[in-house]
Amino acid sequence: MSQVVAAPAPQRTRTPGPGPTGVAGWLRNTWGQPRFLFLFTLLYMAWSLAPVAIAVLFSFNSGRSRSTWQGFSLRWYWGDPNLSVWHDPRLRTALFQSLKLASLTMLIAVPLGVAFAIGLDRWRGRGSGSANFLMLFSFVTPELIMGVSLFLLFVKLLTIVRLGTNAQLLGLITFELAYPVIIVRARLLSIGKEYEEAAMDLGASPTKALRMVLLPLLLPAIFASFALVFADSIDDFIIVRYLSAGASTETIPIRIYSTVRASPTPALNALASIMLFSTIVAVTIALILYRFLTRGERRGQGLAVKDFAAQI
Numbered sequence: 001m002s003q004v005v006a007a008p009a010p011q012r013t014r015t016p017g018p019g020p021t022g023v024a025g026w027l028r029n030t031w032g033q034p035r036f037l038f039l040f041t042l043l044y045m046a047w048s049l050a051p052v053a054i055a056v057l058f059s060f061n062s063g064r065s066r067s068t069w070q071g072f073s074l075r076w077y078w079g080d081p082n083l084s085v086w087h088d089p090r091l092r093t094a095l096f097q098s099l100k101l102a103s104l105t106m107l108i109a110v111p112l113g114v115a116f117a118i119g120l121d122r123w124r125g126r127g128s129g130s131a132n133f134l135m136l137f138s139f140v141t142p143e144l145i146m147g148v149s150l151f152l153l154f155v156k157l158l159t160i161v162r163l164g165t166n167a168q169l170l171g172l173i174t175f176e177l178a179y180p181v182i183i184v185r186a187r188l189l190s191i192g193k194e195y196e197e198a199a200m201d202l203g204a205s206p207t208k209a210l211r212m213v214l215l216p217l218l219l220p221a222i223f224a225s226f227a228l229v230f231a232d233s234i235d236d237f238i239i240v241r242y243l244s245a246g247a248s249t250e251t252i253p254i255r256i257y258s259t260v261r262a263s264p265t266p267a268l269n270a271l272a273s274i275m276l277f278s279t280i281v282a283v284t285i286a287l288i289l290y291r292f293l294t295r296g297e298r299r300g301q302g303l304a305v306k307d308f309a310a311q312i
Helices: 022-028 035-058 075-079 089-122 128-140 143-157 165-176 178-191 194-201 206-234 238-242 252-259 266-293 295-311
Strands: none
Touching: 035 266, 075 266, 089 128, 089 165, 089 178, 089 206, 089 252, 089 266, 128 178, 143 165, 143 238, 165 178, 165 206, 165 238, 178 206, 194 206, 206 266, 238 252, 252 266, 266 295
16 A cells, blocks of 8 residues: 655745834845945044144134135135245245245155165175164154254254255154055065066166156156154154244244234144145146056056856
8 A cells, every 4th residue: 555655845935024214224234235334434634634624724714713714715824924934934934935945855865765675685694684674763763852852963963054945954854754665566576576676677678667667657656755754743743943043033833833922813723724725736746647657557467367267
């Protein structure tokens, strides 16, 4: 007698209902981006940029108040015949001194830093470790100690260099030299030595390989160093303050520090805004040049990823 075996009854699968909607659902979405970090980043950016935005806003105030908005005006940039940045000799001198020191520091420190970085990268043997330590010494030394040390050096030992623009320039170059060295050395480690060796295998001399192969590959790091040195030196206070020699060598940070305790006008905000705008322009130009010079590398990386994906 045949036995009939009953088929097992199909099990019902419970379809999960819709999750919480609105803000709660957005925060609990496990497949989305980390929501808390996103909100934390926005709050941090708002907290950091809000005071700067307020200070820049009141530099366009038509009245003398730095807390009550009285209308839009360019009075404190050049409109006021006596108190604007352009017409006040003290503010104008501070602006030109800051731009001069930052530009000269950038033009001198970056080429020296590039040469220093290439020399350290090629140096092998005894003494290379000490040279690397000396390169990082100014980078890790507190700026206050650096300023006091340079002041004593120029006053007690190297008296041929008088306090003022020359001493300020030498101090800034000494302090800023480590930045291009670190940036360019990182670039050297990423590109390796294969390109130079290939150029010399094809008949190029070491000097020609350096000039025609290595330096073009280092251009992104060089432009980044220009922007960083300019942005860091234009608002330097400690070193420039210690090596200053009177009102003719005061920079924007020194003028702001000296004036803020009195009854400053929005011209002080305008002066600080000009320094901020100069830094933003320098960084933007460096970023554009960096993206322009590395477009081939990014395109090559994208093609490599596509080829890899096609082979899977």
